[in-house]
Amino acid sequence: NNRTFTMIKPDAFAKGNTGAIIQKITNSGFKIVALKLTKLSPERAAEFYAIHKDKSFYNNLIEFMISGPIIAAVLEKKNAVDDFRALIGATNPEDAAEGTIRNLYATNVTNNAIHGSDSDENAAIEIAFHFKEEEIVTY
Ligand code: GTP
Ligand code: MG
Numbered sequence: 001n002n003r004t005f006t007m008i009k010p011d012a013f014a015k016g017n018t019g020a021i022i023q024k025i026t027n028s029g030f031k032i033v034a035l036k037l038t039k040l041s042p043e044r045a046a047e048f049y050a051i052h053k054d055k056s057f058y059n060n061l062i063e064f065m066i067s068g069p070i071i072a073a074v075l076e077k078k079n080a081v082d083d084f085r086a087l088i089g090a091t092n093p094e095d096a097a098e099g100t101i102r103n104l105y106a107t108n109v110t111n112n113a114i115h116g117s118d119s120d121e122n123a124a125i126e127i128a129f130h131f132k133e134e135e136i137v138t139y
Contacts, residue, residue: 003033004080004117005126006088010068011111018071021101021114025075028087034074034127034136040066048129060110072130081123084116 006025008018026032040048045065052058077083089100092109096102106112117123127136 002076002078002080002120002123003127004030004075004077004084004123005115005130006073006075006084006117007115008071008073009111009113009115010064010066010070011107012105012113013069013071015105017105017113021105022071024101024104025073025087028083030075030077030080030084030087032073033076033138034072034131036072036130036135037069038072038130039069042066048126057110064110074127074131074136081117081120085118088114088116 008021012018012021022032042062045062046053049058049061049065052061055061075084087101089096089102091102091112093102093106093112094109096106101114102112105114117126
């Protein structure tokens with residue numbers, strides 16, 4: 001089994017979609033091993049998305065990601081990163097396959113409901129960014 005990192009983004013949290021999204025994640029075979037409600041500071045959001053700092057959408061992305069609470073979680077499953085990217089769907093909800101989380105809950109390409117790590121290497125970095133090792137539960 002391996003791990004991925006997810007955030008339920010401020011739009012989905014504010015709309016009350018947290019419960020439905022978590023249910024879909026667990027029904028799809030992912031095991032939650034860490035979970036928290038938090039709010040990103042501008043500094044932490046900028047660090048998390050530093051890879052996008054030269055993109056046209058960067059300022060909008062940071063403004064959005066600090067606009068309200070998020071749910072951060074660590075998920076375990078065989079092939080976690082790729083299977084979770086498939087479950088959430090394409091970045092732009094207009095392109096997201098039927099039944100994916102972004103198809104169901106995203107509003108637009110910025111307000112797109114959920115994050116999923118894009119590689120095992122980035123999953124490890126993102127998990128360490130949000131959770132101490134003792135906050136990750138073995139069961
Ligand atoms: P994450 O799981 O959130 O990392 O999304 P992703 O991996 O599908 O997309 P990417 O890492 O390329 O971009 C990060 C986030 O920036 C996206 O989830 C969007 O919120 C936003 N974003 C990406 N591309 C665009 C774009 O072309 N326009 C706008 N407005 N926002 C974008
Ligand atoms: Mg990404």
